[in-house]
Amino acid sequence: MDMATILVMLVAFAAAMGCIPTMFAATPGSEDGSGVKDNPSLSASSRGSVGITDRDAAHQKAWRTGEEASAHAGGFHTGSGSGGSGSGGGAGGLSVGFYSSSCPQVETVIEQQLRVILQANIGQAAGILRIMFHDCFVQGCDASLLLLRPTTELTATPNNASIRASSLRALDTIKAAVEAVCPGVVSCADTIVLSTKIAVKLSGGPIIPMRTGRRDGLSAASNQTVVNNIPPPTLNITALKQNFQNHGLDSRDLVSLSGGHTIGRAHCRFVDPQITPTISTDLNTAFALNLSRICLPANNPIKARQTTHLDFVTPNLFDNSYFNNILAKVAIFHTDAALTNASDTLQLVQLYAQNQPLFFQQFSQSMIKMSQLNVLTGQQGEIRKKCSTPNQFLNS
Numbered sequence: 001m002d003m004a005t006i007l008v009m010l011v012a013f014a015a016a017m018g019c020i021p022t023m024f025a026a027t028p029g030s031e032d033g034s035g036v037k038d039n040p041s042l043s044a045s046s047r048g049s050v051g052i053t054d055r056d057a058a059h060q061k062a063w064r065t066g067e068e069a070s071a072h073a074g075g076f077h078t079g080s081g082s083g084g085s086g087s088g089g090g091a092g093g094l095s096v097g098f099y100s101s102s103c104p105q106v107e108t109v110i111e112q113q114l115r116v117i118l119q120a121n122i123g124q125a126a127g128i129l130r131i132m133f134h135d136c137f138v139q140g141c142d143a144s145l146l147l148l149r150p151t152t153e154l155t156a157t158p159n160n161a162s163i164r165a166s167s168l169r170a171l172d173t174i175k176a177a178v179e180a181v182c183p184g185v186v187s188c189a190d191t192i193v194l195s196t197k198i199a200v201k202l203s204g205g206p207i208i209p210m211r212t213g214r215r216d217g218l219s220a221a222s223n224q225t226v227v228n229n230i231p232p233p234t235l236n237i238t239a240l241k242q243n244f245q246n247h248g249l250d251s252r253d254l255v256s257l258s259g260g261h262t263i264g265r266a267h268c269r270f271v272d273p274q275i276t277p278t279i280s281t282d283l284n285t286a287f288a289l290n291l292s293r294i295c296l297p298a299n300n301p302i303k304a305r306q307t308t309h310l311d312f313v314t315p316n317l318f319d320n321s322y323f324n325n326i327l328a329k330v331a332i333f334h335t336d337a338a339l340t341n342a343s344d345t346l347q348l349v350q351l352y353a354q355n356q357p358l359f360f361q362q363f364s365q366s367m368i369k370m371s372q373l374n375v376l377t378g379q380q381g382e383i384r385k386k387c388s389t390p391n392q393f394l395n396s
């Protein structure tokens with residue numbers, strides 16, 4: 001019996017036992033099962049994904065073609081803090097326990113908040129993890145993704161209406177709780193990184209020894225900068241490797257970090273290129289037909305808002321089933337399937353599929369590397385009081 005058959009049987013069994021709602025289930029609405037939905041029509045003055053404008057739609061098309069965006073990506077360099085996962089203290093001005101005297105309770109406060117937030121909606125763990133990725137890949141981990149003023153990255157094509165507004169609000173709640181005990185001490189950039197660390201842990205993943213000491217950026221990146229740096233889900237393996245290399249990340253980082261797709265959801269518009277106009281030969285047929293049932297026709301406005309689990313076997317558990325899925329040709333994005341198209345990345349996928357502790361170990365190292373991209377430290381930037389707003393605009 002081949003791997004795909006075993007997987008399909010496993011999912012059918014889980015569905016029959018009521019472990020998952022339906023085979024290859026669609027997630028309800030645009031959130032993961034809590035009934036709490038992001039509101040795509042909220043304005044930029046409050047927390048919400050902002051509606052797609054015509055200009056953004058044009059960029060989105062370019063982003064979806066993938067190769068074009070990657071071709072722009074060459075100019076991005078990792079900063080002093082990108083130097084990998086070596087042990088010990090300072091890495092580009094960061095250290096483990098940076099707040100041990102200035103705010104020793106920071107992680108406890110974040111964990112208390114997150115336990116409540118995740119209990120209400122476990123999908124927030126995925127939302128927060130993706131926020132960290134999209135923050136760090138664009139002008140470094142400086143919390144610029146959280147800014148709503150004077151400009152915002154949230155309307156940029158790779159973020160628009162897909163970064164969870166409710167996860168942004170969750171981070172605002174966490175930051176407010178941290179400010180209540182340690183006013184003006186902990187940056188929003190560190191709040192994202194520590195919240196991600198704890199969200200991954202609470203979802204069953206590894207405990208990542210993140211360093212802290214990041215400071216917050218003063219301005220958001222442009223739409224073009226976001227498009228140039230966030231890989232679209234249509235990239236082939238060569239372009240995907242190149243995008244990660246541009247951020248100082250190698251194949252081990254690419255494969256292990258892609259394992260972040262073990263939790264969370266995808267909107268059908270990102271899945272559609274796999275199933276229309278024709279079904280990708282990369283996909284298991286039964287799985288592709290179910291995706292078609294969930295997502296097509298693409299021009300149906302209800303289907304366009306529909307989401308599906310990234311890992312339908314254990315959608316909310318941080319584990320290594322993502323790698324078994326893609327070996328069974330059960331891949332949500334072309335970029336997931338593409339990891340099996342180069343011998344080095346295929347070998348890593350096979351290793352992590354067999355060995356969860358090894359995946360967790362590499363994921364931790366790669367997350368630390370990603371968390372140190374182009375960080376601001378020392379006197380650079382500022383410690384924002386409110387993550388949506390640079391301090392100078394707070395009273396205006």
Ligand code: HEM
Pocket residue numbers: 123125126127129130133161162163164231232233234240257258260261263264265266267268270310333335
């Ligand atoms: C390798 C290149 C990557 C591509 C092309 C990619 C693309 C995407 C896309 C298109 C979505 C769907 C968003 C939506 O429809 O709402 C998504 C979701 C997600 N991605 Fe990635 N991603 C990549 C890497 C990563 C990395 C490095 C991480 C973190 C380590 C990550 C974590 C997530 C998570 C957790 C979600 C679910 C978000 C949610 O449920 O709100 N991704 N990704």
